[in-house]
Amino acid sequence: MSSKTKTSGKVSDRLDHHSRRSFLRAAATGAITAPYFVPARAFGANAPSNRITLGCIGLGNQGTPLMKRFLEQADAQVLAVCDVNRGSNGYKDDHQLLGREPAKQIVENFYAERRPSNVYKGCDAYNDFRKVIERDDIDAVIVAAPDHWHAIMTLMAIENHKDVYCEKPLARTVSEQQAIVRAVRQHKRILQTGSHERSNPLVRRACELVRNGKIGEVKRVVTHVGRHNKVGPGPGWTPTPVPDGFDYPMWLGPAPEAPYHKDRCLYRFRFNYDYAGGQVANFGAHSNDMAQWGLGMDDSGPVEVECLFADFLPEGSLFNAATYTCFRCVYANGIELICQTAEPSVRCIFEGSEGLVRVDQLGANFFTIPESLATWEPGANDIRLGSGDNHYRNFLDCVKSRNEPIAPVEVGHRSGTICHIGNIACRMNARLNWDPASERFIGSKAEEANSYLESDLTRPWHL
Ligand SMILES: NC(=O)c1ccc[n+]([C@@H]2O[C@H](COP(=O)([O-])OP(=O)(O)OC[C@H]3O[C@@H](n4cnc5c(N)ncnc54)[C@H](O)[C@@H]3O)[C@@H](O)[C@H]2O)c1
Incomplete structure (x- = not known):
């Protein structure tokens, strides 16, 4: 993280300081009578408002709808939004207006509609995420910036005693x-990874079928990732203002x-390894996550990863x-995972000795062989994988x-790791041995492969 960043001293010092400061601030603004603005931790679990105060960082294609999901939660209060884009079109949908000012407007309109006065002006908009993270009246932050920022923002937030909802892939x-x-x-923080299929009852049921042996012995899992859905400029491209x-x-x-080009940044960053992991990490953080769950x-991973096919511009x-990829992982128990660029409406297919379970787009559907498995429900002695939707x-x-939470940090890490080591095998066009215990490549070509695992952040930013 930035050398400019400071973190405070002892946790207890911070909490005392926070409580006092928040109370004084609330009293000074007259907000003490209104539920808005008082951080939940200022008064503990039985706070009058009991609201969890949030700061949202990255208000683009995903961050804006995500923020709306949190606005819908009556016990949450969005106090701040942050984006380096003041507001513009040019995201996934070229006509959508997104960024920090549109987001601030959404927040203030949302809360205004719920007040007798129809007025609410309590959401601050920032360009610099450190201003959000340093606010002592914010309990948790939502990180929906591009992947190259996830680690820095999340680590800084954690060190400032925030809980974090971090979009997938974890980093x-x-x-x-x-x-x-x-x-x-x-730091004993709560972190939910944005691999939200873990909260999808159909995906959970598919994984429970597999975990309870309903398709027999699992032989293979096939996961799909989508193709590039945007076209970027070819060789010889010139920067734009x-x-x-x-x-x-x-x-x-x-x-x-x-140099700046519009196709480098908003939404399109996912197609460049400097910022993300291509569609493998984008879609795979869902589909490979389903595979790991099933x-x-x-808490582990494969022992081998091999590029079967990869194509680049x-x-x-x-x-x-890579525009197209197909890689194969093998787990120590012999189960194969094939992750390939293919129809993304199919996410994950578990193939067993006695049947099959296929999870379709965004877990909206699942298909089973035999068909009767579709209505199976776990019994009292069966493995269940949580609840909630x-x-x-x-x-x-x-x-x-x-x-x-349902997708804790280790889950995000291990599912993300499948995507990252698959990308590494494809970038090297290699077959590599992976040790899921030490989380390093071993054997032939390990040195080069391990170099891709490292963080290569540019100064002054560092982990
Ligand atoms: N869970 C899901 O299904 C899902 C879906 C889409 C995207 N995502 C994830 O969400 C993240 C964002 O993806 P997206 O499609 O919304 O991208 P996007 O480009 O549309 O939005 C990212 C936003 O972050 C802003 N940003 C960049 N650097 C910043 C900084 N230093 N401080 C504050 N804001 C900054 C950008 O200006 C942009 O508005 C990615 O990690 C992606 O993988 C998750």
């Missing part, structure tokens, strides 16, 4: 993910210096992530109860 590299795992455990209201240096942050591999193209609610509940 851009394996070592960044490991740093997040360590920090969450060391940075739009007014867009803080490009702060968008790049820990990524290497690079296989019961949340010509050297010099702005998008450098709202990933955001689950996060807030866990912030209050301090219980583990």
Whole structure:
């Protein structure tokens, strides 16, 4: 994280200081009579408002609808939004207006509609996420910035005693993910990974079928990731002017210096390895997460990963992530996982000696062989994989109860790792041995492969 960042001293000092300061601030603004603005921790679990105060970082294609999901939760209060884009079109849907000012407007309109006065002006909009993280009246932050920012933002938030909802994939590299795992455990924070299929009852049922042996012995899992859904400029492309209201240096942050082009940033960052892991990490953080869940591999991973096929755009193209990929992982028990670019409406197929379970797009459907499995329900002695159907609610509940969320940090890390090591095998066009205990490649080509695991953040940003 930035050398400019400070973290405070002892937790107890911080809490005392927070409580006093929040109370005084609330009293000074007259907000003490209104439920708005008082952080939940200022008064403990039985606070009059009992609201969890939130700061949302990254208000683009995913961050804006995500923020709305949290607005819907009566015990949450969005106090701050942050984006390096003041507000513009040019996201996934070219006509959608997103960024910090549109987000602030959404928040204030939402709360205004619920007040007799129809007026609410209590959401601050920031360009610099450190201003959100340093606020002592914010309990938790939602990180929905591009992947190259996940580790820095999450680590800074954790060190400032915030709980974190971090979008998937957990981070851009394996070592960044490991740093997040360590920090969450060391600082005893709640972290929910945005692999929200864990809160999908159909996905859960599919995985319960597999875990309870209903398709017999599992032989193979096939996961799908989508193709590039945007076209970027080819070799010889020329930079374009940075739009007014867009803080490009702060968008790049820990990524290497690079000339601006609109296709580098909003939404399209996912097609460039400097910022993300291509569609493998984008879709795979869901589909490979389902595979890990169904296989019961949340605390482990495969022992081998091999590129079967990978295709890239010509050297010099702005998008450098593989356009098509197919890689094969093998677990120690012999089960194969094939992750391939294919129809993304199919997410994950578990193939067993006595049947099959296929989870379709966003877990909206599942298909079984034999058909009768579709109505199977776990009995009292069967393995059950949790409950609930709202990933955001689950996060807030866990912030209050301090219980583990449905997609805790280790889950995000291990599922993300499948995507990252698959990408590494494809970038090297290699077959590699992976040790899920030490989380390092071993054997032939290990040195080069391990170098991809490391974080390569540009100074002054560091883990
Ligand atoms: N759970 C899901 O199904 C799902 C779906 C889509 C995206 N995502 C994840 O959400 C994240 C964002 O993806 P997206 O599609 O919304 O991208 P996006 O480009 O549309 O939005 C990212 C936003 O973050 C902002 N940003 C960049 N650097 C910032 C910084 N330093 N401080 C504050 N804001 C900054 C950008 O300006 C942009 O508005 C990614 O990690 C992606 O994998 C998850």
